[in-house]
Amino acid sequence: MMTLTNSVLEGNRLALAHLLTQVENDSSEGRAALAELFPHTGKAQLIGVTGASGTGKSSLVNQLALHYRKTDGSRKRVAIVAVDPSSPFTGGAVLGDRVRMRDLSGDSGVFIRSMATRGSLGGIAQTTAALTQVFDAAGFEIIIIETVGAGQSEVDIARLAHTTLVVEAPGLGDEIQAIKAGILEIADVLVINKADRPGVENTERALRSNLELAHPTQRVFHHHGRSMSVTAPATDSKLWIPPIHKTVATEGKGIPELAESIAKHAAHLHQGGDWAARDRARLGSELEAVLGEALMTRFHETVPQEQYDEIVEKVLSRNLSPWEAVKSLLNGSSE
Amino acid sequence: MMTLTNSVLEGNRLALAHLLTQVENDSSEGRAALAELFPHTGKAQLIGVTGASGTGKSSLVNQLALHYRKTDGSRKRVAIVAVDPSSPFTGGAVLGDRVRMRDLSGDSGVFIRSMATRGSLGGIAQTTAALTQVFDAAGFEIIIIETVGAGQSEVDIARLAHTTLVVEAPGLGDEIQAIKAGILEIADVLVINKADRPGVENTERALRSNLELAHPTQRVFHHHGRSMSVTAPATDSKLWIPPIHKTVATEGKGIPELAESIAKHAAHLHQGGDWAARDRARLGSELEAVLGEALMTRFHETVPQEQYDEIVEKVLSRNLSPWEAVKSLLNGSSE
Numbered sequence: 001m002m003t004l005t006n007s008v009l010e011g012n013r014l015a016l017a018h019l020l021t022q023v024e025n026d027s028s029e030g031r032a033a034l035a036e037l038f039p040h041t042g043k044a045q046l047i048g049v050t051g052a053s054g055t056g057k058s059s060l061v062n063q064l065a066l067h068y069r070k071t072d073g074s075r076k077r078v079a080i081v082a083v084d085p086s087s088p089f090t091g092g093a094v095l096g097d098r099v100r101m102r103d104l105s106g107d108s109g110v111f112i113r114s115m116a117t118r119g120s121l122g123g124i125a126q127t128t129a130a131l132t133q134v135f136d137a138a139g140f141e142i143i144i145i146e147t148v149g150a151g152q153s154e155v156d157i158a159r160l161a162h163t164t165l166v167v168e169a170p171g172l173g174d175e176i177q178a179i180k181a182g183i184l185e186i187a188d189v190l191v192i193n194k195a196d197r198p199g200v201e202n203t204e205r206a207l208r209s210n211l212e213l214a215h216p217t218q219r220v221f222h223h224h225g226r227s228m229s230v231t232a233p234a235t236d237s238k239l240w241i242p243p244i245h246k247t248v249a250t251e252g253k254g255i256p257e258l259a260e261s262i263a264k265h266a267a268h269l270h271q272g273g274d275w276a277a278r279d280r281a282r283l284g285s286e287l288e289a290v291l292g293e294a295l296m297t298r299f300h301e302t303v304p305q306e307q308y309d310e311i312v313e314k315v316l317s318r319n320l321s322p323w324e325a326v327k328s329l330l331n332g333s334s335e
Numbered sequence: 336m337m338t339l340t341n342s343v344l345e346g347n348r349l350a351l352a353h354l355l356t357q358v359e360n361d362s363s364e365g366r367a368a369l370a371e372l373f374p375h376t377g378k379a380q381l382i383g384v385t386g387a388s389g390t391g392k393s394s395l396v397n398q399l400a401l402h403y404r405k406t407d408g409s410r411k412r413v414a415i416v417a418v419d420p421s422s423p424f425t426g427g428a429v430l431g432d433r434v435r436m437r438d439l440s441g442d443s444g445v446f447i448r449s450m451a452t453r454g455s456l457g458g459i460a461q462t463t464a465a466l467t468q469v470f471d472a473a474g475f476e477i478i479i480i481e482t483v484g485a486g487q488s489e490v491d492i493a494r495l496a497h498t499t500l501v502v503e504a505p506g507l508g509d510e511i512q513a514i515k516a517g518i519l520e521i522a523d524v525l526v527i528n529k530a531d532r533p534g535v536e537n538t539e540r541a542l543r544s545n546l547e548l549a550h551p552t553q554r555v556f557h558h559h560g561r562s563m564s565v566t567a568p569a570t571d572s573k574l575w576i577p578p579i580h581k582t583v584a585t586e587g588k589g590i591p592e593l594a595e596s597i598a599k600h601a602a603h604l605h606q607g608g609d610w611a612a613r614d615r616a617r618l619g620s621e622l623e624a625v626l627g628e629a630l631m632t633r634f635h636e637t638v639p640q641e642q643y644d645e646i647v648e649k650v651l652s653r654n655l656s657p658w659e660a661v662k663s664l665l666n667g668s669s670e
Contacts, residue, residue, distance in 0.1 A: 031658055034656060034658065035656040035658045035659055038653060038655075038656035038657075038659075039653045039654070039656075040653075041653060042653050279651065280651055283647075283650050283651055283657065284647060286657050287646075287647060287650060287657045287660055287661070288631075290657045290658060290660075290661045291631070291634065291661045291664065292627055292630070292631055294661045294662075294665055295627070295630040295631060295634055295665075296623075296626070296627055296630060298665065299626065299630055311622075312618075312619060312622060315618050315622060316614065316615055316618055318373060318374045318375075318376060318377050319374070320373075321369065321370040321373035321374075322373075322618065322621050322622045322625045323366055323369065323370045323625060324370055324373075325622055325625075326622070326625045326626045326629045327629075329626065330629055330630075330633065
């Protein structure tokens with residue numbers, strides 16, 4: 001056991017890959033290693049990236065990773081956790097990995113992990129949190145958590161990140177724009193990717209008006225800039241106004257400016273004390289989730305299976321409501 | 336308290352609306368009433384309807400409801416629970432309600448309830464289950480649970496239903512078709528709505544080949560039918576092969592045939608014993624969810640807040656991992 005966590009801490013990629021699998025499978029080896037690695041966490045910057053399919057989100061994440069690997073990106077080590085909650089059954093993540101290999105393979109400072117989603121959504125957010133802790137302990141300074149879509153799952157996963165990017169693209173249709181109204185409320189930075197496509201002005205206009213709905217008390221900062229260059233809001237402002245960036249990820253356009261906004265947001269969080277607050281909220285809800293699981297396990301260990309099955313039958317025959325059943329089970333177990 | 340549940344059982348709509356709000360808010364009044372109503376549940380047929388926005392899903396649900404209200408639909412009482420997990424913050428459901436009022440208002444045999452989604456996803460599925468129980472006890476014979484999208488939330492909510500419809504429409508783009516590959520595995524009946532639009536053949540072809548991927552051991556039944564009429568598979572077959580229906584909901588086309596397929600699926604479930612199995616799975620997981628909540632509540636009542644806060648601080652300072660923290664908390668509480 002000591003060997004595995006030590007190997008991960010020393011930067012062994014095979015050990016890291018092995019541990020990630022153990023953590024994803026929630027094995028006892030994975031749990032023990034996570035506990036050992038936990039004191040080494042808390043250093044990474046977590047960046048959430050969410051957006052509908054068709055926005056070129058994965059290319060954008062790749063380009064961001066490439067940027068952080070360069071000198072002007074401080075040659076940071078980058079981990080990518082790609083979560084796809086819209087494919088609960090089929091492992092759609094595999095193809096994405098192949099595409100990615102071309103750009104980022106052979107660079108030992110980058111590690112990409114795709115997660116096919118299984119089980120409950122609480123489970124997805126919890127497993128994602130555990131994977132980021134492994135990367136954090138293993139010395140990855142930037143951890144990008146990528147999710148597809150605009151549902152509750154993305155919101156839950158976004159809560160894990162320090163900075164959340166919401167990615168749009170021109171021409172995905174008004175209906176998709178409308179869906180996004182909710183997701184905008186979790187955006188720290190907005191990105192219009194594929195900004196060389198027609199309709200980019202409409203997308204920007206729609207985003208800006210939705211953003212004003214989502215942040216009614218804030219005056220949305222209007223960016224004037226030549227082509228892809230965008231002025232980010234000043235970090236000394238108390239309010240963070242989500243900037244809107246235009247990028248063409250396939251050509252690398254707008255990426256350094258985007259990275260700059262992400263850095264400014266991190267500085268903003270540190271200045272206002274929100275960095276620590278986000279950490280506290282994340283670890284607090286993780287603790288609650290682990291506690292809930294442990295309580296359930298302990299309960300099933302102490303209540304005889306026959307007693308449980310008997311109660312379930314009474315519920316199925318509608319003689320006992322689930323609430324009454326639980327009351328009766330808890331009275332039994334606390335004796 | 337007796338008055339509220341009695342009023343609901345007697346068909347009082349105001350009492351029903353009040354109780355639904357109490358249940359959605361998880362109030363103690365709502366919980367008590369649910370327990371009283373539970374013995375009256377188990378009679379309704381639960382139909383899940385899911386599909387991306389833009390498929391005309393809500394119109395389809397309205398038309399199905401209208402059909403069940405007619406003589407050839409046996410004049411059944413219909414409840415609609417509309418869940419929109421893609422708008423976690425904004426109450427987007429309100430507009431949908433307004434549009435619906437035109438078709439279905441004034442009919443006391445129809446009740447529509449929209450649910451803006453809050454909190455965790457487990458919570459959404461749990462609240463939806465509770466709302467369907469209220470409608471079931473109140474004598475609604477058909478309960479349609481409508482969800483947007485193709486994420487984990489829809490899969491969870493689909494598990495509540497006896498029969499799940501997945502709705503598509505022509506021209507929503509290949510990317511959306513690809514996303515749907517996972518959701519097809521939960522489909523009992525497939526619907527191509529807006530079937531008068533160009534591209535319907537492509538949509539049908541894509542659905543059929545995805546369906547073959549999702550059900551590899553089944554030969555997908557190829558329907559030949561004139562315009563909207565589709566032959567549903569025989570109910571005496573052991574395997575249920577999801578039929579593909581073409582509808583134009585705005586004109587009511589294909590709706591009776593769709594309702595017939597839904598009825599055949601219900602008969603199929605009853606014949607093979609799957610109706611009881613789905614009931615058992617649904618109530619079993621509901622019991623687990625209620626139990627989990629109750630265990631958590633009891634835990635926080637028995638462990639002093641100061642002890643809990645102290646442990647949280649140790650986690651935040653990375654001196655204790657969440658797993659070790661839970662172990663220490665549980666040892667304390669079992670003394």
